[in-house]
Amino acid sequence: MDEASPWRGFLTATAAIAGLLGFGSGSFALVAFAAGWALVLGLAWLAAHRGLSGLEVHRRLPPSAFEGDLLTVDVVLENHAGKAARFVLAEDQFGAGLADRQSVLEPGPLPPLHRRILSYRAFVARQWGLYTVGPLSIGRFDPLGLFFASRRVEQLAPFEVYPRAANMEAVALLGGRSTLAARHLTAAAAGQSLIFRGVREFAAGDDVRRIHWPATARRGSPMVRENERDLQPVFTLFLDLERRGRAGLGRKSTLEYLVRVSASLLWTAHRRGDAFGLVAEADRPLVLPPAQGEGHLAAVLHQLVIAKQTGTRPLVEVVERNRNFAPPGAAAALLLSTTEVDLDAVASTIGSLRASAAHPFVVVVDALAFPPVDRPPTPVEVARERRAALVDRLLTLDVPAAILGPGDTPEDLLVRPDFLTLARPAEAGA
Numbered sequence: 001m002d003e004a005s006p007w008r009g010f011l012t013a014t015a016a017i018a019g020l021l022g023f024g025s026g027s028f029a030l031v032a033f034a035a036g037w038a039l040v041l042g043l044a045w046l047a048a049h050r051g052l053s054g055l056e057v058h059r060r061l062p063p064s065a066f067e068g069d070l071l072t073v074d075v076v077l078e079n080h081a082g083k084a085a086r087f088v089l090a091e092d093q094f095g096a097g098l099a100d101r102q103s104v105l106e107p108g109p110l111p112p113l114h115r116r117i118l119s120y121r122a123f124v125a126r127q128w129g130l131y132t133v134g135p136l137s138i139g140r141f142d143p144l145g146l147f148f149a150s151r152r153v154e155q156l157a158p159f160e161v162y163p164r165a166a167n168m169e170a171v172a173l174l175g176g177r178s179t180l181a182a183r184h185l186t187a188a189a190a191g192q193s194l195i196f197r198g199v200r201e202f203a204a205g206d207d208v209r210r211i212h213w214p215a216t217a218r219r220g221s222p223m224v225r226e227n228e229r230d231l232q233p234v235f236t237l238f239l240d241l242e243r244r245g246r247a248g249l250g251r252k253s254t255l256e257y258l259v260r261v262s263a264s265l266l267w268t269a270h271r272r273g274d275a276f277g278l279v280a281e282a283d284r285p286l287v288l289p290p291a292q293g294e295g296h297l298a299a300v301l302h303q304l305v306i307a308k309q310t311g312t313r314p315l316v317e318v319v320e321r322n323r324n325f326a327p328p329g330a331a332a333a334l335l336l337s338t339t340e341v342d343l344d345a346v347a348s349t350i351g352s353l354r355a356s357a358a359h360p361f362v363v364v365v366d367a368l369a370f371p372p373v374d375r376p377p378t379p380v381e382v383a384r385e386r387r388a389a390l391v392d393r394l395l396t397l398d399v400p401a402a403i404l405g406p407g408d409t410p411e412d413l414l415v416r417p418d419f420l421t422l423a424r425p426a427e428a429g430a
Contacts, residue, residue, distance in 0.1 A: 008044075008146040011037055041146065048140050048147035054081025057090050057138045057153055064160035064298060065096070069124045075104050077116045077138070084109035087141035089148070094122045095131035096161050127251070128163040128259065128305055132156050162301045163260045165267030166411060170400075170419035171331075171361075199223045234290045234330035235269035237262060238322070239280035240315035241307060245337025247370035252406050254337050257365045259304050260410045265333055265363075266304075270297045274331075278303060279322045282311045289325060309337065316345040320352070328357035338367035339386045339403070343393045350399055361400035361420055364390065369405040394422055 015037035022030030060074040075090045086108030091101050104118040134157055139150025199215045202222035215223035239262055247254045262278075269276035270292075277290035278300045288300050315336055326332040332353050334346075346362075353360040368383035387403065394401040400420035404410065413419055 008041070011146070012041060015041070040144075044142040044144050044146040047142035048149040051079075051081040051083055051085055052138075052140055052149055052151060055079060055085060055088060055138050055140070057136050058155060059092060059133070059136060059157070061133065061157070061159075063158070064162060064301070065124050066162045067124055067126075067128055067164040071122045071124065072119050073102070073122055073133075075118045075120070075136070077106055077110060077118065079110045079112055079114055082112055084111050085140065086110070087143070089139050089141065089150075090118065091137045091139075091150075092120070092134065094133055094159075096124050096126045096133075096159055097122045098125045124161055126161055128161045128263075130305060131159045131161060133159045160302060160305055162305060163263040164411070166264040166414040167271060168264050168268045168414050168419065169417045170402075170414075170421075171265065171268050198226050200226055233272070233274040234327055235265075235274045235276040235333070236290060236326045236330055237265055237276070237278050237333045237335060238315060238319045239278060239307075239335050240318075240337040241280050241282040241309050241311040242314060242337060243310055243312060244340065245365070245367045246309045246373045247338075247367040248373070248406065249371065252370065254365045254367045254370055255307070255309055257404055257410055258309075258335060258337055259307065261335060261363055261365070261404070261414065262304050263301060264410075264414045265335075266297065266300050269331075270294075276300070277325055279318060279325055280307070280311075281313050281318045282308050285318075285321075287322060287325065290330075314341070314345070316342065316349045319349050323352065323356065326353060326356070326358045330358050332358045332360045334360060334362045336362065336364040339364055339383070339390045340368060341390065343389060346390075347393060347397055350397055362394060363401065363420075364403045366403055366405045369407075391422060 015034045018030045018037070019034030021027065022032075022034060056078040058076050060076065061071060065071055073092065073094065075092060077088060077090060079085045085106075088106040088108065088110060089103060090106075091103045093100065094102055099122075102120045102122060104120050106116055106118060110116050134155050136153040136155045137150050138153060139148055141148050199212045200223065202211065202224050206224050210224045212223045212225045239258065241258075245254050245258075248256070250256070266276055266278065273292070275290035275292050276296075278286065278288045280286045280303075286303055288296070288303065315334060319332075319334065334349070350360050350362070366383070366387055368378045368386060372378070391403065401422040402413070402420050403422065404413065
């Protein structure tokens with residue numbers, strides 16, 4: 001593809017006019033002048049197009065980032081032609097940014113069979129979600145800047161933007177412990193800690209470096225050392241994706257609040273070194289068992305980004321079906337999408353979690369206070385009564401809890417130390 005240059009248009013018109021005047025008046029000088037400019041334009045066109053097919057380009061970038069991150073995207077140029085390339089321009093489109101195009105220029109020379117890595121900086125300005133990076137295009141200028149020839153490289157890459165997560169101090173303060181789960185409640189088992197547990201007979205697959213030679217000499221058969229397993233704090237998030245909780249639009253929607261609160265809870269657990277998991281149910285059950293690491297964090301955040309409120313099962317049923325993912329000593333977060341819940345069922349679920357030595361807490365997004373999406377609006381008095389009844393029950397159960405409405409900003413509330421300190425409506429100034 002050629003892109004017109006103002007100078008090229010001017011010179012082309014000048015050459016054409018000079019040629020016409022020369023032929024019309026019989027002036028050899030004007031004809032020679034026109035022919036000279038035509039030759040310059042032809043050579044410039046050849047210089048721009050020559051070797052373009054021998055240039056290859058591809059990008060390197062991370063597959064995801066958080067809102068507001070500043071990324072470095074590498075554009076790799078490779079010259080497979082037989083001659084050095086000059087004035088090479090690569091253009092890319094970063095869908096998660098505000099700028100329409102990102103361009104990098106390689107003035108050259110780029111020798112044959114060489115590569116050059118160029119970079120541009122991209123600001124993640126879009127809201128969390130799925131985006132596309134690309135396509136790439138590569139082009140060349142001629143030395144005079146009259147012609148620019150380019151070709152498109154259909155290299156599209158998916159890119160995920162995760163919600164900006166907040167470190168939730170209120171979660172860290174639960175129970176006055178420095179971790180979400182009480183380590184002394186976790187059952188001891190064989191593992192890799194420094195605490196000696198005992199010896200046992202050698203089994204196939206055991207590391208020979210763990211052979212306990214004194215015990216081997218006494219027993220007359222190989223014996224190996226066993227150490228205690230490191231006791232690992234566990235955090236499990238039970239996320240409500242029931243269709244009944246759908247309300248609001250855009251940044252003022254229940255889904256927006258659910259995703260942002262979930263991301264902050266999981267990010268906090270990750271930063272603390274806990275094993276964290278996600279349990280939800282939309283069109284199908286979603287279970288990511290507790291684990292650690294950035295790869296696991298990316299997996300759970302990906303599920304949040306693509307989450308839809310299409311479930312038909314209440315959260316209390318989801319918790320009961322997957323209660324084994326909140327082992328003794330674990331912190332279990334129940335993130336409800338509405339105050340329109342069965343209070344007795346919620347109390348029973350909290351009680352069963354406590355009976356298994358887990359530590360539950362509750363965060364509720366008040367869907368009845370948001371503009372309805374697919375049902376008639378709930379009268380204000382009814383919405384207030386349901387919220388007050390839920391607050392009263394949670395306070396009776398003495399469970400750490402918080403309720404968010406459309407007038408609340410999650411980014412501001414999540415970082416407050418008293419976020420999970422629930423107050424009755426009269427005390428909250430309602």
